[in-house]
Amino acid sequence: MKTNEIEPLLDVMTKLRDPQSGCPWDLEQSFSTLVPFTLEEAYEVADTIERMALEELPDELGDLLFQVVFYCQLGKEQGLFDFADVVEKICNKLTSRHPHVFGALKEASAEQVKESWETIKAKERNAKSLYSVLDNIPLALPALSRSVKIQKRVARVGFDWAELDPVVAKIHEEIDEVLYEVKQDKPDSERILDEMGDLLFAVTNLARHLGVEPEQALRQANKKFERRFRSVETLANQSDKAMEEHTLTELDSYWNQVKSQESSNR
Template sequence: MTMLRNPEFGCPWDVEQTLRSLVPFTLEEVYEVVDAIELGDTVELEEELGDLLFQVVFYSQIAKEDGDFDFEGVAKAITQKLLRRHPHVFPEGSVEQFGVKTTLATDEVAANWDKIKRQERIEKAARKSQGQQTQQSSAASKDDAFESALDTVPAAMPAVMRAMKLQAKAAKDGFDWDELKPVLAKLREEIAEFEEAIEQNDVQAINNELGDILFSAVNIARHVDVDPETALRGANQRFSARFRWIEEELSATGLKMNASSASELNRLWEKAKQSGL
């Protein structure tokens, strides 16, 4: 990676990249890893994991050039974190203590993990506070000092995933419904508000209410223990398969999609569904 980034003899494209410019490529590699897993293609998975690892190496090299950190530091940091967050496996955070079978149940492990993460956030905030020498108003300082349960959910997460995380965090603090019925009622309420916004031709309200519908749909998924991202990917795959089937059917008879009537396309769609797609 050092050679690829060499200003004189390296690759021009690699040399031009920054931490920000790599983000789209990293997301693409993550989704390709997911695709390989869902397809059960372990040969492809091996290659895609290598591509994802390359992204980590790339970021680390750029950071090293900027004097921030390097790949060795990244590896050391995750090692220390795993030791620290698994005291039931590594007593006193030491690999030398490994070998004692834990008596904790899975839910106890998860609760302990969250407790350790909270303590880490407090310590990290304290370090940042000590390192900052900015002048702020008392009101701003008070806001900065407050720690929300939602602060740990990254803002850059894909929207569906972030909605799921936000809801789960809020639910841990008791902000949730105890059963599915009111969650479904909330979705119907949001749909009604969306329809009203359309009738009023209120563009901003339409945008807001559609977002609320999607957020409510994610909440339903959480309550029935379904991953909404996986569910939506499944819907995308079914749509793609059925659409391709219709294309092939029309092509076999010399017809085109845009020259077919809505009723004919709907008939073919239902036929595609009946075929098992």
């Protein structure tokens, strides 16, 4: 079915939630139970884009849109809001945050647009009577993404290094602190956990300073490692020994062979 309207999807959602003839699973859902599915659908959209499987994107975007429609149906049933309210909210927000398009600010550079966006967001937070620049950062965000948001917020009020050297030095400092805890006669797992958290936070800060999205970088690293390890498994399977019978030196040799092959194919 092709249509430029949202009504057919809203109608489907209404029928799914009909108390008499609706779907039992859909009728059991609430705002809180939908959250894991929403996150999953968002990641599936991200994965589709990263794989450049754009022919799959309409389907994945539809799944994500359905999550929004589901929340709107729940809000409508509880007399809180409906889809029209959501559309109005986002339209008003986008209009107010783009004065270079809808307001007096004209011919703005990309950097000016970004600065204006952050300034307007800060005013919106102040209007909500928030007491800290760190207020209103969603707890449900992935830890790496939340770290970036925290660091960006504090940087806005000057709590940030202007140069790269101290950012890197902080990483080395945190590595030393992790190793110090590990080398204790009786290592404290809680202390190691705490220091590892500091190290990851410091590495995230370096990524932010370099303009790298750490969540995306880590996903890419995971994908690269998986691809290379599968090739290592293939090489191991071609030998006369099972994977587990190889020494680490032998497996490392396979790994270097795979890396070398990838480099030559670029």
